[in-house]
Structure formats: C-alpha cells, structure tokens
Amino acid sequence: MASIKEVARAAGVSTATVSRVLANSPHVRPALRERVLKAIKELEYRPNLIARSLRAQQTTTIGLIVSDIRNPFFTAISRAVEDTAYEEGYSLILCNTDEDPKKESIYLNVMRDANVAGVILSPTGPTAAGLRELETGFAVVVIDRSIPDADVDMVLLDNVDSAYRLTRHLLENGYQRIAAICGERSTTGRERCAGYEQALRAYGLLPTAELVRFVPPQIEAGYAAALRLLDLPEPPEALLTTNSLLAAGALEAIRERGLRIPDEIALVTFDETTWASLVQPPITLIEQPTYEIGKTATELLLQRVAEPERPTRRVILKGRLLVRGSSAPRVRCG
Amino acid sequence: MASIKEVARAAGVSTATVSRVLANSPHVRPALRERVLKAIKELEYRPNLIARSLRAQQTTTIGLIVSDIRNPFFTAISRAVEDTAYEEGYSLILCNTDEDPKKESIYLNVMRDANVAGVILSPTGPTAAGLRELETGFAVVVIDRSIPDADVDMVLLDNVDSAYRLTRHLLENGYQRIAAICGERSTTGRERCAGYEQALRAYGLLPTAELVRFVPPQIEAGYAAALRLLDLPEPPEALLTTNSLLAAGALEAIRERGLRIPDEIALVTFDETTWASLVQPPITLIEQPTYEIGKTATELLLQRVAEPERPTRRVILKGRLLVRGSSAPRVRCG
DNA sequence: GTGAAAGCGCTAACAC
DNA sequence: GTGTTAGCGCTTTCAC
Secondary structure, three states: OOHHHHHHHHHOOHHHHHHHHOOOOOOOOOHHHHHHHHHHHHHHOOEEEEEEHHHHOOOOEEEEEEEOOOHHHHHHHHHHHHHHHHHOOOOOOOOOEEOOHHHHHHHHHHHHHEEEEEEEEOHHHHHHHHHHHOOOOOEEEEEEEOOOOOOOOEEEEEEEHHHHHHHHHHHHOOOOOOOEEEEEHHHHHHHHHHHHHHHHHHOOOOOOHHHEEOOOOOOHHEEEEEEHHOOOOOOOOOEOOOHHHHHHHHHHHHHHHHOOOOOOEEEEOOOHHHHHHHHHOOEEEEOOHHHHHHHHHHHHHHHHOOOOOOOOOEEEEEOOOEOOHHHOOOOOOO | OHHHHHHOOOOOOOOOHHHHHHHOOOOOOOOHHHHHHHHHHOOOOOOOOOHEEEHHHOEEEEEEEOOOOHHHHHHHHHHHHHHHHHHHHEEEEEEEEOOHHHHHHHHHHHHOOOOOOOOEOOOOOHHHHOOOOOOOOOEEEEEEOOOOOOEEEEEOOHHHHHHHHHHHHHOOOOOOOOOEEOOOOHHHHOOOHHHHHHHHHHOOOOOHHHHEEEEEEOHOOOOOHHHHHHHHOOOOOOEOOOOHHHHHHHHHHHHHOOOOOOOOOOOEEEEOHHHHHHHOOOEEEOOOHHHHHHHHHHHHHHHHHHOOOOOOEEEEEEEEEEEEEHHOOOOOOO
C-alpha cells in the first residue's frame, strides 16, 4: 500500500503536488501532472480514506438506522440508499435497533464516533423528541415517521390519505365493520389509524375502540391481535393492518380460524411484499414507493452534507392502492 | 467534541496518561485515573475513531458484500452479522453487487481504502478465483459459495447433501420426472444440481439435460424457466429450485398455467421465507440456518482479525428439510 | 506553480 | 508511573 509520500518521491515532486493532482487542481503544470499520474499508476497508489477523513473531520460514510432490516420495507429502502450512496462515492453503515430507544441512542453515538457524514433513520418517539433539539454533529434525514415540529429533513408517505383510501376502498366494496391493527411506538401507525377513522366517519360510521388495536409491529403481535379480533362476539368483516409484518400475522390467524378471504373476512394492508401477491387471494394494499423513498432520503442527506444551512425539506410521497382479491366486493349473505 | 488533549489539560495530566486510562492500562496511579475519568465525564469526551484507526492502520468496521440484500437469504444473514459485529464493537458496511464481478472488485477496493478489519462475502466465480491468490490486506470469510482450493475461511451449507435429501423426499413421495431450476454463476447452484442428480441416480433414474436449467438467480428467470419446463411436450411432475427467488418465479408460472400443487406439479426449494409458509399449499424446502451462518461467519472473521495466521477453517452447516404440502405424496391418476 | 511544514486525534516508544 | 514526542497519511495554508 503505497502512500502519498512514496508517490511524491517516485515522481520527484512534493506531497502537496500529488495531493493537488488528486484533487484535480488546475494549478499544476501538465508535465508534472503527467509524472505524478504515472507514479500513481506504477505504484498502484490509492489514497487512504482514513487519513483523508481525519484531516477533513468527516468521512464518506453514511449510516442507516432502522428497527430491523428484515422488515421488507426497510430491506427495500436499504437497497435504494446503498445504490444512491455508492453512486456518490459514499459507503453505507447498517444498524438495527429493534425499536429500542436505547439502541437508537447508542447507534447515534457510534455514528458520531465514526464521523459519518450523515444518518438516515426512522426513530421511535423518544429519539425523535431528542432529535428536535440535538446538535448531532452530522446531517440527519428522517424516513417513514414524522417528527411534527422538528427542523429536520424528512421523507414520508402520505399516511393519513393512504389509510383513508385503503379504508374507503373497503367501504365502497360493502365492508362496514372494519378492524384496524396498528403498529405502536411510531407516528406512522397513529397516522394510518387516523386516516382509517376519518374514512369511517366520512361514510357515516363511528370508529369503535374495540376494533382498533395498537401492537408492536411484528408478525406475532399481528397474529395475536387478529385472533382476538376474530374471536369477538361480533367479529369484523374486514381487517386493516398498517404494515406487512402485522398482515402476515393476521393472515396466519385467519387461516387458523379457517376463514375464507374475502367472503368471511377481508384483509388489506400496507407495503408490497413477495408474499402479498403470491398468496391466494392476493392481498389488496398500499404500495409505498420504497426505492424512491430511499433514493430521495439519500439525496436530501448528501445535499445537506454539501450545504448544512439549507432550509429543511419535508418530502411527502403518495402511496399507490393496489386492488386485489383480498378485498373483493362483498357478497351479502343474509 | 472534546479531544484527548483537552481532557489531559482538564485533568492536569499528559495525553499519554489519558490514553492509558482509556486503554485500561494498569500502570496508572488510582488518583490520576480518577481525575482523568472525571474530566472525561465532564467534557463528555468520546475517542475519535478515525484518529484511532489512522494510528492503528485498521478500523473497527467490517464489510458485507452480497449480490442483493433483498434476497431473503442475505437479508437474514445481514441481520445476524450486524448483531454479532455490534456485540464486538464493530460496525457493518453493506454492499450490493448484483452478481457483477466488476462491482465486486470495486467494492473490494472500497473496503481496502476504508481500511476495514475484514470482509464477509459471497463471491461470483471470477472474484472467487482472484481470492485464491489475492493479498487483500484484510481478513476474508466466504459464505454461501465454496472456493474449492482457496486458503480462506468459509461458512457453507451442505449443498450436495441438502439437495440430495430434498430430491429423495420427492422420489419417495412418488415423483419421478423431476425438473431442476438452478442458479447460475455460483458453485451453490451447481452443487445443489449435483445433489439432485445423485439422488435421481440413487433411485435408478437418469438425469435429463432437458429437465435441468441454469439461470440467473432471480424471480423473472425462475418464472421464464418454469414456464418453458411446464410447456414441455412431456412436462415434469415436480419442480426443484435452488433458491427462494427462483421458487417465487416458478410459483407464478405454475399459477399462470393454472396447475394445482401438488396434484399436477410439486414444488420444492431452498430457503425459508415468509411467503413459503403462507402460500397454500405451503412449500416444502430446505431451511438454511441463516442466523447461525451469519453469526459464525462474523465470529470466524473477528478471530482471524485477532490472529491473522491461524489455520483457515471451513464450517459446513446442515440444512433442515421442512416437509409441507407442496410435495405431498403423489396420487397416481391413470 | 510548487514545496515546506503544520496539524487533524490518537497511541506507543522512549526517557526519566 | 508519567510525560515528551514522533508519526499514522493526508490536505492546506503560507512562503517563494
């Protein structure tokens, strides 16, 4: 691993000149530039990023902090972020926090210690609150969850409207008694619940506490919540879940109770996954533009790295309603 | 962001002493240690990892280079790797190469420039060949794909045997004309194909070229290959695919042709996924111990970082056959 | 246009 | 035990 010193010696110039050539500075005589380039090639020189980072007080690395990369939503995001970061010469550090504020805080510190240029994260409540004031020392872009009055770049889905449309779709297809299983600990679940309730009211129905559940956004919790809903004295005609993990759990519960979809129970959710279109009937859902969310978040982040004082932006993306068999028009029986 | 210098000044000691306290060196008088610790606390000092890395010529970062994090197998691996790395104080850099040797080579260079302690990767053929000789400058652990005569740590599935058992299961359930759709560009697909052919021979059947396809390990390729197989003049009674993406494609194709599983066509594959158990009938498959693979790979890597000259190991993990509805005993009709 | 040299924050000889 | 100092590899004044 040749250093800049050796290149300088080989080319018969100072390290400053090599550095200038590396930086494409115009103030280098062509002849010298040639010699330096030749030396670089011969020695197979590659600049040491660590040294560069120490000098610059910043790395070409960004962090992605999510609850669990195995959530298909975050998997898709991470791919988009990595692609976009790579194009701009940045590397991606991945962190899983399991929705644990402590782990979030620890990872945020790790990011600071590592001198990352910035971080993309989808924080839980406590961390979000801290973000409102915190001087992090690096650029931050929040995804998936909104922090109401924080001066931070965000890329979000239009949660209320998406949930509204999803619920309206059910209502228009004749479903009335609709239950919602929502992810807790994030604004996302609450916003989607709000859209669900708005739609009910718009159609002259009153939301029932009995039919709304807030649970950890995981398969098991979705399964348990769905079972309880299905076992109600007066069970729901349709189930709405706010992410794919809850939906997978709900589907298991429906299968366990031997109910037919959509005749006996409809199921709709958020987030496209492999299974949602493979299952029979396929699941009606709101598809988030995951790749665009990740790409946009990365772009916002790198723009802020380049220009720290620019005004913050809040990008709201629209979800796409994919109508499929799990919410087919209801056939009244009786 | 206080530096070690400021801590030293605040505590009335030299930076060396602070450094010793940080390193838990026993050669510091308790009184001094106390003063230093107090200063560290008051200044909220945190060591700059970049500076430390420059000095040590190595970071506490490891790289994970996979074809696509969206492949559920790699998603699961990444979670295990990140968990394990985090426990040991290491961060994880994620890279997607799309099975492109050029991107693999670029990322390997990025890893070198970043001075990572080591890299876990699942290389394509050309990169694997290079690995055999390459002086990478960092520790390397190969997962998922074997490099026959390379002196590199590896964590692998017992591919031949797993495919053998999977195929034998089909044979014992009465399926005879079994087609295989295998991932190309990796030893994994070839080994699993070999296991498949061995099982056929063991049961007195001859492998037919017509029934074996090597395609890119993606949904679309699986779909196309399955369609062609199903449209054969004499179509197969069962389909074996070597990963979950190919299986998802094959399932689509089966659905498109309106065939019933398993009556008209059985389907078995590798890798447990959400959809494989949610689909009806659920899919029989070989489940890889993904978490253990990722954890073991990370442990091997960090052991090698600690002791570069230790003899290389090759850990072979066994897959678990999960028998489900998609390969139920065949009912002969006619 | 080019080079000498300081310094980013840290650790490890080496001296005392 | 503790401090002084060199140096990891790089960039960037500041002279010339």
